Amino acid sequence: MSTIVEKIFAEHSKDRVEPGEIVWIDLDVRTARDFGGPNVVKHLMEHYEGDYLEDPEKTYFTFDLSVPAKTIKYAINQQVCRRFAKETGMGIFDVDAGIGTHVLLEKGIVRPGSTAVGTDSHYNILGAIGAFGQGMGDKDIAFAFKTGKTWFEVPESMKITVEGKYDWPASARDLTFAVMKEIGSSGMLGKAADYYGDAIDNLSLDGRITLASQTTEMGGIIAFIPPNKEVLSFVEERTGQPQKGIYPDKDATYSEEVHIDVEGLEPLVAAPPKPTNVKPVSELEGMEIDSVFIGSCTNGRYEDMLAAARVLKGNKVKEGVNLRITPSTKEVWARVIKEGLIDIFLKAGAVVLTNPGCGGCAEGMPGLVGKDEVELSTTNRNYPGKQGPGKIYLVSPATAAASAVKGYLTSAKEVMQ
Amino acid sequence: MRPTKLKGRMWLITDPEGNRFDDIDTDMIFHNKWLYITDINEMGEYAFGNTPGWEDFPGKAKEGDILVVGRNFGAGSSRQQAVDCFRALGIQAIIGESFGAIYKRNVINSGMPLIEAPDIFESGMKSGDLVEIDLENGEVKKDGEVVFRARPMSKVQMDIYQAGDLFEYGKMLK
Incomplete structure (x- = not known):
């Protein structure tokens, strides 16, 4: 049966979802930053004649790189994005807002099971609440703005179990280091992962964000942390809607299983x-x-x-x-x-x-x-x-x-x- | 149809000790201080600008050259510039033992051939060799002899390559 990535893809695609298959998935959210954003605008203008956005309500700029613009080049790039947002009616979180992916979480724009893409290689941070987030280059994102879709090769999934108790000053970051030490810089290359284990269940939302933010540094496409009560109530409060969460099937198929012991973890x-x-x-x-x-x-x-x-x-x-x-x-x-x-x-x-x-x-x-x-x-x-x-x-x-x-x-x- | 057999001069990207250079990240390929650049014509001169031993690559690369890279090439950020800087220099294709996931998409979407070739650094080929790659069956030939068998390009990769890039491919789907 299905891993989390397979479930989310199946809910967002008409294609057969199996590892190795190419599927087209519908995107709930697509964003670009002040980095990548102006290149996205440029691609759209070069390749299409108007009608640039499949749905302006699902499309955002999130400025978080040079905020406020510290060079003239960045000032011009941000201006390009602001003007485009105004013309098309898409959303914009300007230089005051903060890191785009975090803003999406805080504003209730994503929920467990969502699909979202943006010009940020740490976009898979959204795995912290069980959403599929994927960082992409500006061509991919321009295409997503225009069509609301993207192609994806369904990745195999790893099962990563983290167990054990530890005390201050060890923290979610130290747990994350322990996971990275075990998996290495390419141990998750091209793969998805589902996290399991009591040490994962006990992580706060902020701790989950820390762990999810390092998926890319292990080569991973996305690693999901199944939501606990704290995460579900946070998302319910932010979206104003009841949430079921998203969890792998009991008999989900994994390409590989890894166990990590964090009992008595040190900094x-x-x-x-x-x-x-x-x-x-x-x-x-x-x-x-x-x-x-x-x-x-x-x-x-x-x-x-x-x-x-x-x-x-x-x-x-x-x-x-x-x-x-x-x-x-x-x-x-x-x-x-x-x-x-x-x-x-x-x-x-x-x-x-x-x-x-x-x-x-x-x-x-x-x-x-x-x-x-x-x-x-x-x-x-x-x-x-x-x-x-x-x-x-x-x-x-x-x-x-x-x-x-x-x-x-x-x-x-x-x-x- | 775009050609499925490509000929070119090879660059074997090695570390300062001459070994396979793994985990070259996007900040080594195209440093974040140049991220504001949106014109592809300005990107070439910064290619490999922060990769030890390869800082002078833009001056040495020629139109039609082929890059051969190690494992997890293009790890790190989502910047398309880390692909476009090579296109700006006329690099024809990238062969690698493995690629960062986002980087791989960015190469494919730009319509540039990308060949996955685990263990190609063991094949004995060196920088300057003239090679021919067959995108359909993954064969790499030198002097007419097959010197390495890489993975053939996937269907979606070939479709995007044949269409030109992701945008042109997208138009064909409708």
Whole structure:
């Protein structure tokens, strides 16, 4: 019987859904960012004569890369998109909104079982609520804007079971590192996955977003986290509609099964040059650092802000180290202010950026790293040169905050009494 | 019909030690600092701009050349520019041991031949070799001899290639 990807495709396609088959699927949502967006507009104008959108109500721009535009080129690109949105009546989340995929979740635009595509390789983050999300290039997205459809080769699915209990300061990010260490950079290449196990069931929505955001770094197309009660009530509240959720059949067919034990999990770190180059923090404990970034689609949720605040409360960032924090969306940002986290951050000496968005991954909206600089970051990629010529080590928000206080890589246990 | 047998000079993309170069991500191919570029004619000069040992590739590539790449090529972002920068240089086809999922779609949709060839780095071919690839049966020939058997292109791939690109293919479906 069916895995989650097979169920969603079957509900959105007239074709026979079986691994390896090419199917055409209907798309519930299609979006483009300020990156990719202007190229999508260009393709539409070049290849079609008017009537550019199959359904403007299902089509959005989400600006989250250069927000607000920091170069003239980006200003022009965003202007191209704004004008196109105005002419066609499609939706737009402008430079104030935050990371597009997170905004889709917050605004109730996607639900478990939805199909959505956009110009963001972390679009499969929507697997966090059991929706099919897929990052695509600007040609694919232009075609999706125009037709409301896309072609897909039905992927095989892996069954990934994660079990065990762990305590603070280990977090969903550390669980995610444990999964990545096991699967590797291409272990999920071209495949889908369904997650199982008590450690997955216990993840909050924010934790699920963290785990789902790293599917691409394992080569995966999409990895689904079957929704629990918290996720269903969140989606019900945001969509205003009752939700059934989506779950694999008991006898679903998987190409491969992986078991991961996270009992007693310790804080982990991904050293350059790959996000799957995972080691215990204790192994690199004491490594001096120059800067720290907390944010991104992986760890820019309120829970992540709270984890950082918990460590920073009553502490000061080490002199010579700069700590930058970027909430993922306006909603998260507003809560950071309302709940008083902002005061903790400011007293600790952090730089808190005023605009939510993709943060460090977006060519240094909140700053880049210089040559030979070492940065701890909660972003999702540490490939060479991505965030400047320095070295990027990926960590959880708690580890990032604790290390900012000490001036060297360390676990939050060493900072909190 | 577009040709299903392609001839060209091969570039074997190796790491600084001369080994198969795996996990080359889209920021190594086309760095995020150039993402604002929307004109394909401006993209070529940045191809491989952040890939150690290949920064000078745009000056060396010739129209009709064929890339041979390692595993998980094009991992990372969804940027079409990481494909279009090679098209801008006149690269004719990309042969690889495996590809990032989004990258693979982006190549296919642009109408550029993409050949999956697990273990092609074991075949003994080297940069500069003149090869002929048969898109229909996956055969790679050098001096008329079959030196490697890759996977043939899938039906949807061939259909998009023959139509020109995804947009032209889409028009034929209606």
